[in-house]
Each structure stands twice: as C-alpha cells, then as structure tokens.
Amino acid sequence: MNRFKEKVVMITGGARGIGASCAQRFSEEGAKVAILDIDLYQAQALADNLGGLGLLCDVSDRLSVHVAVQEVINTWGRLDVLVANAGIYKSWPLSEDRMEDWQRLVDINLTGTYLSCQAVAEQMIAQRSGSIVVMSSMAAKTSWPNSAAYSATKTGAIGLVRSVAMELGPHNINCNAVCLGHADTEMLHEVDRSICAENGWERGTFIQELMASNPMKRLATLEETAALVAFLASDEARFINGQAIEIDGGRIMS
Secondary structure (H helix, E strand, O other): OOOOOOOOEEEEEEOOOHHHHHHHHHHOOEEEEOOOOOHHHHHHHHHHHHHEEEEEEEOOOOHHHHHHHHHHHHOOOOEEEEEEOOOOOOOOOOOOHHHHHHHHHHHHHHHHHHHHHHHHHHHHHHHOOOOOOOOOHHHHOOOOOOHHHHHHHOOOOOOOHHHHHHHHHHHHHHEEEEEOOOEHHHHHHHHHHOOOOOOHHOOOHHHHHHHHHHOOOOOOHHHHHHHHHHHHHHHOOHHHOOOOEOOOOOOOOO
C-alpha cells in the first residue's frame, strides 16, 4: 500500500515503542515522517533511518510543541496527520499523597494531547484537510485498583477527541482515539517488573496473567496497533470521526 505518498505525518513520543512502530508503518506507506520526542538522540536516529525528521519536543510545554510543529511545516510545507502518542504510566494507591505524580500524568497524557491538537489545528484548517489520531487506553473505558490518575487522563483524552472532532469536522479534519489494551511494549514490561518485584513473583507472571484474562490469550503487537493508527489516518477512514476504538483482543468485552 502507498496510502500516504507525499503526505506529512507527525508523531509525538515517536522515538520508541508504539510511536516508532507507527513511524515505520507510515514511512513504508510513503509518508514523510516527523518524529517528536523528549529523547532527541533516539528520535533523530530513527528519523535518519526512515529519511524523516527527528525533533526535540516536550509535549507538556506549549512553546516546545508549537516550535516543533512549525519546524515540520517549514520543512515540508504541510501537515496531514498528527499521531498524539506521547504518554506515561504511573500507579499508586488512592490513599497515598502523590500530587507530583498526578500532575505529571495530567501534564503529559492530557495537557500534552491538548497542546498537540491545538498546535496542528491552524495548518490543517488552512489546508482544509487532516487527520488526528490520539492514543488513549482501555483504561479510559474500564479501570483497576491503583490507577485512578492514569484512567482519568486517558478518559479525558477521549472527551478531548470528541470535542476536537466536532470543532474541526467542518474543515474536513477527523479526530479519533485508539484505546489500546495490553500491548507488548517496554512500558508494560516495566510495569510487570515492578508488580512482580512488589509481590515476590517471578518476572513475567503479571504479563502471563494479563494474557490469560484476554479472550485471545495474548498481547497486542506493535505492528497491529500501528496498522489501526494508519487506517484511521487514511482516506479510507475519512468519515470515521470522534470515535474511541478498542484494540484489546476483546478484553473490555470480557
């Protein structure tokens, strides 16, 4: 497929994991890819490999986001797709006083998504075309103990998506959320290490429990996630707008 030939795609948190997999997928389909990340070295290394652009960007900082977006536009003259992927995960019991962690989750997962959407809107409106895909989570539609802050930010992201979809839809711009279940990411393996250490379990036990509770008995792959993101950003999905689509193997359903 060559659905994104000559199109410009910008991915926040694009240096590794799901973001990097999305960058690879869009590049394979002909896109010019801008990889924004707080890890400039990794962003530039991946961008060089894909013939794209690697930029330093802290999504929680408005100026940083707007400067990076302007650099993308200055380089290629347009911006067709935003993948708002940057995000972090932290968990703690509700009874603990962890306001700094709460604020950090809000700053990156929610404010960062808002700032990213805001920064691309003017260019996409001027073009009268564009697509925004926001990485949310199954935690936006369900939850579990010790994850109040994370679930709140991911639920908030879906509310943001609906509002952006309503506001930008008349300009031929669609906006959708991907609600990812448990995927084979570095982040999930870090969570597994932490939970297993806390409980005295053998490493990997938590991930095995997650897979056992899934109707498909496995984790999502990075490639499967990137495929959904690419579809939602493509012309094939132009009339899909304001949706929050699960890719979780049926985990929420079960």
